[in-house]
């Protein structure tokens with residue numbers, strides 16, 4: 390059974406000035422443990438789609454289901470990593486990591502242990518007691534990811550988690566994140582502007598069209614070199630360029646409409 | 649190791665600071681000396697202006713007699729209580745406005761009008777409703793609470809929506825958002841509001857004492873004016889100045905502590 394399902398979902402934003410139809414007729418089904426990337430032109434509604442799955446937005450049309458149950462509000466099963474890190478500057482790194490656990494009234498001792506463990510693994514062990522302003526952009530982003538993981542979600546929604554990073558950190562971090570997510574058997578939906586990231590991390594890449602957007606194509610990323618390749622290996626695999634070009638071309642059509 | 653250039657820089661900066669403090673002090677001394685001499689040589693009438701040496705004598709008389717410090721203490725206490733009440737009340741109302749958009753929409757014009765209304769005009773009403781002692785608190789709170797509401801509320805508005813969205817993504821309740829984001833993020837605004845309130849509340853207290861009380865520096869000033877004792881009036885004003893310096897000092901200490909505790913920059 391699919392873990393995440395969207396059935397004929399549509400979403401419009403209403404403001405006093407206007408109505409913005411962001412999403413239209415979205416149908417989507419994601420299996421347990423699957424890694425999905427979503428790419429699309431800026432402003433097409435990728436963040437909106439994640440907000441729908443997280444339960445922070447209600448669809449104006451259609452249904453969103455998680456594990457067969459209709460989503461009505463946020464759930465502890467879902468961890469949402471927002472486009473910006475939003476660390477609280479009045480808390481040190483460790484206490485920032487415990488925000489989710491605190492809100493959900495999880496066992497503080499356990500959460501703390503997990504937070505420290507993950508900090509250590511991500512090479513941030515010595516920064517537990519630092520303030521967020523003492524961290525670099527990449528470090529902040531890693532802290533934000535750990536904050537999401539400490540709350541122990543089954544499903545991870547990642548909204549451009551690496552966009553603020555330099556290329557090198559980005560490659561290493563995406564490799565790390567990929568392995569963590571796969572090891573822990575979590576389902577992940579990654580929104581990104583970086584096609585190479587989208588292809589190398591995901592089992593399937595979904596391309597969204599311009600607003601009112603829908604999912605225009607789904608590319609299943611399979612390589613002749615075998616299954617379970619790491620992002621690094623996938624970038625070197627034979628059909629990588631084929632996928633890259635196909636998605637690139639498709640996006641170009643959405644950005645520059647051909648009349 | 650710091651470079652010699654940096655040492656020079658530090659030395660110059662330090663000397664600048666010292667010159668500013670010295671000049672400040674000289675201005676005060678010059679002013680007092682001029683005042684004293686002008687009164688001594690009858691350029692001005694000491695009956696109307698008093699003079700520093702005379703002030704010092706009356707200060708000692710009033711202080712030893714015991715009543716001056718008592719009056720200062722009373723005004724100080726009234727101001728402190730007034731500040732605490734308006735901070736708590738103002739913050740509570742600002743929270744209500746954040747909690748219920750409806751309430752804030754409905755009450756907004758009333759707040760604007762109340763803010764513009766000269767609170768002194770309410771003096772007689774407070775006197776009748778609250779009696780001669782409590783009307784002072786009424787006046788102090790009336791003057792500072794509206795500004796508190798406005799400042800704290802604008803602080804809440806500045807907090808980025810997305811920080812609250814992050815809280816929402818973990819399923820936070822409104823109360824959790826208040827406790828974990830709004831209040832701690834507003835610490836710099838609380839401090840700024842507190843600084844404004846020290847001045848405003850003191851105005852309210854003195855105004856209240858003018859109107860009704862039997863004690864406090866405001867009472868001394870009015871009394872001194874009525875019996876034409878300029879010394880008493882001036883000494884009371886000096887004490888008032890001293891009181892505000894002390895209150896500002898306390899707020900600054902609080903600010904430093906809060907900044908350290910909450911890691912806020914600047």
Ligand SMILES: Nc1ncnc2c1ncn2[C@@H]1O[C@H](COP(=O)(O)OP(=O)(O)OP(=O)(O)O)[C@@H](O)[C@H]1O
Nearest residue numbers: 402403404409411430431432433434435436437438
């Ligand atoms: N709260 C809101 N109120 C009104 N309109 C909104 C709101 N949030 C988003 N929109 C509109 O919905 C559309 C989709 O926004 P969304 O943030 O989902 O795009 P996105 O694909 O994530 O863009 P980006 O790649 O730039 O992050 C945009 O046109 C935006 O203007």
Ligand SMILES: [Mg+2]
Nearest residue numbers: 435436472548
């Ligand atoms: Mg977005």
